[in-house]
Amino acid sequence: MLSGSFLITLGSFAVLPYMSVLLHDRFGFGLGVVGVVLAVASLVQFSGGVVGAALAARIGLRATMLVALAVRTAGFAAFVPGLTRPVVAVAALFLVSCGAALYLPANKAYLVAGCGPERRPGLLAASGSAFNAGIALGPPAAAPFVLTSPGGLFTGVAVLFALVGAGHALLPSVADERVGDERVEKGRVVGGRAEDGRAEEGRVEEGQRVGEDRGVGSGAVAGRHLPPFAFTVLAVYVFMFFQHYLALYAVPRTSTAFYGTVLMGYAILLVVAQPLFAHRLAALPYAVALRLGFGAMASGTAVLALGGRAGIAVGAVLLCLGEIVLFLKNDLEALDRSTAPSATVFGRQRLAAGLGAFAAAVIGGQLYGVAERASAVPVFWVVVSAQAVVLPALLVVCVAGAARRRTGGEPVAARLPR
Structure with missing residues (x-):
């Protein structure tokens, strides 16, 4: 999971930081239009997380990640014909953003599933580090190819996401958890009830x-x-x-x-x-x-x-x-x-x-x-x-x-x- 997190952001940030350059210099979009496109794509990528969470509740965590990776693979592949068709390029960008929105909630939930509160901080921090390592390395790795051979870059990223998706298909299925229900410490309220099951504001210790x-x-x-x-x-x-x-x-x-x-x-x-x-x-x-x-x-x-x-x-x-x-x-x-x-x-x-x-x-x-x-x-x-x-x-x-x-x-x- 951590390796996948690194590869996903490595591939994504080999492309996404350069979108303003491609939209403006290659397609001739005005800076105002470029700003609107990127702002809406960012909003979709972030706020769509609630849709990703709803999908995970319906079909499960692993299945949601597989759907998300398939969407992102299709999005990066669509950038190849999008190099000569601006409308296709914008649609590809929104596909990639939708895939990210679906993936991240399920990814984090899968990572902490079955882990107690003592392991959860370290796992989430390690996941953040893996994501950020990919963010740091993606742009310099792609810099030589963005303007000279963007078609090859997009194809390579699409193949990378397809391979990561295949790796996710090998993961075991796990159930999502209701973290607030766990009995994390003696004397603490569990899910709004005392540990003996009596509904009350909360029995406390110390x-x-x-x-x-x-x-x-x-x-x-x-x-x-x-x-x-x-x-x-x-x-x-x-x-x-x-x-x-x-x-x-x-x-x-x-x-x-x-x-x-x-x-x-x-x-x-x-x-x-x-x-x-x-x-x-x-x-x-x-x-x-x-x-x-x-x-x-x-x-x-x-x-x-x-x-x-x-x-x-x-x-x-x-x-x-x-x-x-x-x-x-x-x-x-x-x-x-x-x-x-x-x-x-x-x-x-x-x-x-x-x-x-x-x-x-x-x-x-x-x-x-x-x-x-x-x-x-x-x-x-x-x-x-x-x-x-x-x-x-x-x-x-x-x-x-x-x-x-x-x-x-x-x-x-x-x-x-x-």
């Missing part, structure tokens, strides 16, 4: 309920009240400003070679560090992880505003740490709280990521344009940094207000067991 964070002081919002879906939207929203606009900012101030080195270092750090920190992140209280993650993103984007090689390099490292903390912890928290099948949880998380990415694409372009016209591009990163601080804080305030209304006006922390 003052701990599922999803609650230890060490929450008076006046704070309990970690169990903080919604992973909403914080995933915010985390991806902030991160995608960096993803979309670092190149525009960094290349004119440094060089293409330095920018490429930063991206390679970012990928290496992500691949190595996420599995190393996985179990520590799993043990962190959710509220603490949110403060660390958004704090790292806020600091990283603020440092980017300084410009220069040092500012861009340090900012990228901080943003990488923020991604490591927030992306993994939000998935783990969503799994721990839900009694839905794992594929459904991952599908919802993909939808949250899609909403965040789409909002960043729409708002980021306007903000960057304003900053560029005002000859104050570093201010763009200051605004992003402020959002990384203000938006999570506003969400916490809203959650606290809603929790107080549910509890009749009593402060949330006052109801936590001491």
